[in-house]
Amino acid sequence: MTTQATSFGEPVSAQRLEGAAAALTAHGFTVEVLDDMAAARARVRELIPDGASVFTGASETLRLSGIDEDINGGGRYEAVKPRALAMDRATEADGIRRLLASPDVSVGSVAAVTETGSLVIASGSGSQLPGYTGGAGRAIWVVGAQKVVPDLETALRRVEEHCLPLETARTMKVHGWPSAVNRLLILNAEHVPGRGTVLLVREAAGF
Numbered sequence: 695m696t697t698q699a700t701s702f703g704e705p706v707s708a709q710r711l712e713g714a715a716a717a718l719t720a721h722g723f724t725v726e727v728l729d730d731m732a733a734a735r736a737r738v739r740e741l742i743p744d745g746a747s748v749f750t751g752a753s754e755t756l757r758l759s760g761i762d763e764d765i766n767g768g769g770r771y772e773a774v775k776p777r778a779l780a781m782d783r784a785t786e787a788d789g790i791r792r793l794l795a796s797p798d799v800s801v802g803s804v805a806a807v808t809e810t811g812s813l814v815i816a817s818g819s820g821s822q823l824p825g826y827t828g829g830a831g832r833a834i835w836v837v838g839a840q841k842v843v844p845d846l847e848t849a850l851r852r853v854e855e856h857c858l859p860l861e862t863a864r865t866m867k868v869h870g871w872p873s874a875v876n877r878l879l880i881l882n883a884e885h886v887p888g889r890g891t892v893l894l895v896r897e898a899a900g901f
Contacts, residue, residue: 702856705839705898710809714842715894717811722884724891731759734836734893739764741834741891742771742799749774749794751802751822754864755836755900765801772798800825800833803900805857806849807842813881813892814849816857818865820877827879834891838899846880853878860901 705711715725728734738761742748748771756762766773774797778790802822806814813835817823826833843849853875861873884890 702843702852703840703898705896706842708896710842711839711894711896714807714809714811715892717809718807718813718892721811721882722887722890723811723813724888725894726891727894727896729895730897731755731836731838731895731899734895734899735759735761735764737893738801738834738836741832742801744770745772746798747772747774748799748801749797749822749825749830751800751817751826753803753836753900755803755838756801758900759836761801761836794821795824795829797825797829798831800830802826802833802835804835804837804841805901806852807837807892807894808846808849809842809844810846811882812846812849814846814853815879815881816853816875817877817879818874823877823879826881828886832889832891834893836893836895836899838895838897840898841900842894850878857901 711727715727718725728737748765750756750762750765765771766775774793778793781790804813805816843852858873858875865871865873
């Protein structure tokens with residue numbers, strides 16, 4: 695018998711994915727269902743205009759798909775993350791904070807999507823959250839089909855039981871310290887038409 699923790703890493707059925715897409719659409723998000731991450735990567739390029747300031751939240755989905763490199767290393771956009779990393783955190787902290795909070799576009803992923811139409815985002819630093827909640831002119835989330843869950847209760851379990859252990863393994867390897875769910879954002883609706891786009895991918899992507 696498959697355990698719930700194991701199924702958190704498995705793509706849901708097409709019917710459940712379409713149901714989540716319909717619920718998100720009813721809550722004001724712009725939703726597209728795409729076949730694979732290659733299609734999502736191409737779609738992100740189409741959605742972001744040349745020269746836009748773009749901030750990418752920390753995301754294995756973006757890293758593994760090549761979207762992170764497209765934005766931060768491609769030269770097509772005004773990439774916020776490399777600029778912020780080059781600034782002095784002691785003397786330019788206010789500038790970094792403002793830079794991250796209000797880009798033209800914020801791009802990232804989520805920890806879970808509920809079939810009731812909510813997005814759940816967990817964060818250690820919170821750096822991506824201001825842009826997601828309304829600071830960015832637009833937000834784009836690229837989401838694998840394994841992240842669809844029935845409801846918020848299950849979404850929070852997915853964060854703690856599935857995402858956190860995987861992210862801790864990553865941060866221990868890269869930085870030498872464990873991850874933590876210090877901030878948790880739940881987006882139940884998008885009231886500005888066209889501001890929040892969710893690209894749901896039929897395959898598993900990221901954590």
